[in-house]
Amino acid sequence: MHSATGMSPYEITFGKKPPSLIQYLEGTSNVEAVDERFKQRDQMLAGLAKKLTKAQQRMKVYVDKQHCDLNFEVGDWVLVRLRPRR
Secondary structure (H helix, E strand, O other): OOOOOOOOHHHHHHOOOOOOOOOOOOOOOOOHHHHHHHHHHHHHHHHHHHHHHHHHHHHHHHHHHHOOOOOOOOOOOOOOOOOOOO
């Protein structure tokens, strides 16, 4: 879900909610090709989740490097930079 639109890219593109992924238990199909296909899908989704978590951790490390916690007391002098709207 995008923070600006409140909708997912799929929803914006196709005008409806994305289809949900059905839960699949290995070996419940009589057709081996279906079993294999769902196993591949589950492996792909697990790999995607792992990569997204790793990317999120990298972004957090970068932000934490740039962040410094500042505390001001009443009466402290601070420089305020005001920029006009563009």
